[in-house]
Amino acid sequence: MNLRIIHANIIRANIIVSIKSFYREKTVVFFRIAFPVILILVFGTIFMERDNEIFELSIQDLDRSMSSEQLVAALDQSERFNITPVSPDADAKQYARDNHLNLIVIIPENFEMSLMKKMAADPFETPVTLTKVYDPGAFGVTTKIGVLDMALAKINQEMSGKPPLIVSEPVSILKKKYRFIEFFVPGIIAMAVMTASLFGSVNVNAELLQKGVIRKLSTTPITRIDWILSNVLYQFILAVVSTAVMLLVSYAVFKVSLEINAWLVVFVALDVFAFVGLGMILTRVAREAESASAAADALMFPMMFLSGTFFPVEMMPEFLQTFARILPLYYVNEGLRAAMIAVDHTAALKSALIIGAFAAVVFVLGIMTTRIGGETP
Amino acid sequence: MTQNNKYSIEVHHLTKHYKGLSAVDNISFTVEKGEVFALLGPNGAGKTTTVEILNTIRTPTSGKVMLLGMDVTEKKYDIIPRIGVLPQGFSSFDRITVKETLQYYSRLFCCRKPDIDGLMALVNLKDKAAVQYKNLSGGLKQRLGIAVALVNDPEIVFLDEPTTGLDPLARRAMWEVLLDLKKKGKTLFLTTHYMEEAELLADTVAIVKKGKITAMDSPGELIENNAHHLVVMLKSVDETVFDIVEKMGFAPDYDSHGHITVRLTHTDDVRRLLNAVRDGGASFTGLDVRKPNLEEVFLKLTDDTFLKSVAGIEEAP
Numbered sequence: 001m002n003l004r005i006i007h008a009n010i011i012r013a014n015i016i017v018s019i020k021s022f023y024r025e026k027t028v029v030f031f032r033i034a035f036p037v038i039l040i041l042v043f044g045t046i047f048m049e050r051d052n053e054i055f056e057l058s059i060q061d062l063d064r065s066m067s068s069e070q071l072v073a074a075l076d077q078s079e080r081f082n083i084t085p086v087s088p089d090a091d092a093k094q095y096a097r098d099n100h101l102n103l104i105v106i107i108p109e110n111f112e113m114s115l116m117k118k119m120a121a122d123p124f125e126t127p128v129t130l131t132k133v134y135d136p137g138a139f140g141v142t143t144k145i146g147v148l149d150m151a152l153a154k155i156n157q158e159m160s161g162k163p164p165l166i167v168s169e170p171v172s173i174l175k176k177k178y179r180f181i182e183f184f185v186p187g188i189i190a191m192a193v194m195t196a197s198l199f200g201s202v203n204v205n206a207e208l209l210q211k212g213v214i215r216k217l218s219t220t221p222i223t224r225i226d227w228i229l230s231n232v233l234y235q236f237i238l239a240v241v242s243t244a245v246m247l248l249v250s251y252a253v254f255k256v257s258l259e260i261n262a263w264l265v266v267f268v269a270l271d272v273f274a275f276v277g278l279g280m281i282l283t284r285v286a287r288e289a290e291s292a293s294a295a296a297d298a299l300m301f302p303m304m305f306l307s308g309t310f311f312p313v314e315m316m317p318e319f320l321q322t323f324a325r326i327l328p329l330y331y332v333n334e335g336l337r338a339a340m341i342a343v344d345h346t347a348a349l350k351s352a353l354i355i356g357a358f359a360a361v362v363f364v365l366g367i368m369t370t371r372i373g374g375e376t377p
Numbered sequence: 378m379t380q381n382n383k384y385s386i387e388v389h390h391l392t393k394h395y396k397g398l399s400a401v402d403n404i405s406f407t408v409e410k411g412e413v414f415a416l417l418g419p420n421g422a423g424k425t426t427t428v429e430i431l432n433t434i435r436t437p438t439s440g441k442v443m444l445l446g447m448d449v450t451e452k453k454y455d456i457i458p459r460i461g462v463l464p465q466g467f468s469s470f471d472r473i474t475v476k477e478t479l480q481y482y483s484r485l486f487c488c489r490k491p492d493i494d495g496l497m498a499l500v501n502l503k504d505k506a507a508v509q510y511k512n513l514s515g516g517l518k519q520r521l522g523i524a525v526a527l528v529n530d531p532e533i534v535f536l537d538e539p540t541t542g543l544d545p546l547a548r549r550a551m552w553e554v555l556l557d558l559k560k561k562g563k564t565l566f567l568t569t570h571y572m573e574e575a576e577l578l579a580d581t582v583a584i585v586k587k588g589k590i591t592a593m594d595s596p597g598e599l600i601e602n603n604a605h606h607l608v609v610m611l612k613s614v615d616e617t618v619f620d621i622v623e624k625m626g627f628a629p630d631y632d633s634h635g636h637i638t639v640r641l642t643h644t645d646d647v648r649r650l651l652n653a654v655r656d657g658g659a660s661f662t663g664l665d666v667r668k669p670n671l672e673e674v675f676l677k678l679t680d681d682t683f684l685k686s687v688a689g690i691e692e693a694p
Contacts, residue, residue, distance in 0.1 A: 010484065013484035220457065221486060
């Protein structure tokens, strides 16, 4: 039995060849480094808007009085709306359809008069009514109406001249308020490292096996352990580079407040181990490069969408939440967010143990199934 | 080990079964140091299986294989640094240059000071040093494969079908390289299904068929011992020649160029045949009388139907 199973010089040689092959293949560089960054920039920009969203609001003022103008001005001052006037002659419903508007607020004729009467006289008289013409099928219109009602409630309360009786004060369970982008970046890190490790491992091994490079390697002193360690270390180096680039862009562009600590390295490493291992198993089971890739796709897509990369798992129906909890990527996401947003060491440790156990099992199976020679390992 | 000093390779009763099929069936041979040994056989004869067992990649079902005095099943990691292998269909990393490929493989063998330039010169790839593997032609890829097989300065070089798939020019260039290696005194173990390759390069040729060695000798001796006949070729446009030869009891072959080939056992038969043609008033434009080449010996030893076309001669002992 050969005891010289790990050769540092061989692992170094393999990593040098892998890195050279990597940067000489421009499409691989793009997908590995630039693509996750583009995802962060695109989604970050979209959802950055949502955090302080300014809504388009069309108002048809049929009264054209001082009071109605004051109301429009008050809504404008709330800084939540970008107000566009609608001509009093237009038919509001038709106008909304023609101009693809999802909400028009109509200030009725005699608005000023009714308001005066209401304020001066009987507080029990029916309130002045504004009409909201809206498209119930439009995306986000409910939120917009909610924001409008809140603004109106505030105006009502100020006009009544009395301080509010009940107010609420939000207290976050986190140490600080976090934005969507801060939720999103750890998810993209976990996903990018998973995809690259899985496909890196599947593609490299299946291709080299099919081309016969592995057969040549089996006539050199390289061992199975050398080969596997080379793959893992190479993927880890790339994962660290890719993660660093993602974080730098996130800090520079969105000024994210994410904690960088040792947990980040731990989860990136476990992410690499788990999915390089899974890739090795797929290569062995599928045998052909194409079917190995297809199998990797089949595993990757559910994980990408269901394990909380793009949106919180809590948004999904109960049975999908249960399903998410058996996906290994879920624990990388949870762990990274616990470490980077909440800085909750207990939660991070819990996730690390689960994904660590998974990585260990998969990796051992990967080692057992990988062959370097033509026959049994 | 001293008693085995004469031999680089010793194979005793080697057998390899795959799911009940025997790919290699009880073969034995020895290869001396500095000898060029060729395993010649049609596709599927068991050549690659044999060479892969010798390379320690596969394990034999039974039998004993000794390389440089060491058992291949026990001393894999002692044998590997001392042999060089060009596997069938050699391939390497697409984006890595010729020079980097050689550096990579020499690092795998921990060569302290590999002579990369010397290796590139040997296989005539010096001006391609900075070219990436994927941009090399088929012939250059194979030559790089040879250089890779030599990075560890091996005592035995295994070449599994080194010229398969190459055009005639590239094949000749490869032969030049192999003849150079032969001159340097390396032990070469070659598998091929090209007769001229075996005839040109090998000191000893073993012909394999269905996992068995059917003949083994130097190319000259193989021809001498297995071809007791002469090949007469008449270049003719006259169809009566064919009838005359057939009536004499021979089995002539007629090809699309209008050439008639006849296999004859005795030199007397040649005179008889030519006289008969002349007497029959037929004409021919050219004549060629020669000993059979290794290709014909090979066909005879590997193809049962070949004998039927050789009329009037007995099967070789």
